[in-house]
């Protein structure tokens with residue numbers, strides 16, 4: 001369970017850190033499985049349905065950028081997504097009726113790990129209210145040198161910031177972000193960061209020799225219904241599982257207006273979209 005201080009911090013700042021959430025045995029088992037999934041894949045020849053590679057490496061380079069949907073494809077991760085120790089914490093933050101939403105693993109390999117630009121997760125998948133969150137589990141020590149998560153505390157209570165250019169969704173905040181307000185969230189391997197889907201966050205490229213592998217699971221309250229934005233809404237909803245409580249027949253609205261992401265073209269991932277957006281900015 002989270003302490004009252006952690007719950008208060010989540011409500012006040014839009015995130016909270018729980019060091020030691022995973023045992024060292026759980027961390028090692030996840031890392032072993034990730035190695036097994038990644039084995040044999042290269043930039044030139046990899047399973048595009050399961051992973052994305054770091055783009056700036058030779059064709060035979062083996063550095064993976066992201067593993068897709070571990071909690072959908074692999075029983076080890078799925079079991080963890082249903083574990084009472086996790087769901088008890090989620091109940092403290094989201095209430096009794098909870099859906100699993102999506103999962104991913106960001107590998108951020110040493111020396112090459114990609115930047116993640118400032119964004120709010122809800123810009124990607126509009127919901128009728130803000131009771132949705134991601135939990136980031138550090139599987140390596142995460143600190144400023146290997147691109148730990150950065151957040152802007154308190155901004156989850158504000159508006160959805162502009163993520164568009166010329167009407168098209170860019171997957172990153174396109175208005176000025178006051179980075180002097182940003183807080184690095186450092187923690188040892190096994191730490192969990194509970195972060196609201198409205199909290200602006202980012203992470204720097206990994207310039208250290210150490211990886212910063214992070215398992216990310218997302219959940220939402222059962223009365224946070226998706227707003228249909230096109231094909232991707234259906235894809236996302238196909239993975240949703242009721243984890244606790246019951247399905248609800250009534251949507252709760254906490255926003256009277258919500259920007260809809262309009263994509264200029266099909267994207268592979270957040271990284272892909274943000275890279276194209278940065279390239280477009282440079283002309």
Ligand SMILES: O=C(O)CCC(=O)C(=O)O
Pocket residue numbers: 106116147148149201202203214216270
């Ligand atoms: O890996 C990170 O540092 C941030 C992850 C993130 O924001 C995302 O994948 O949406």
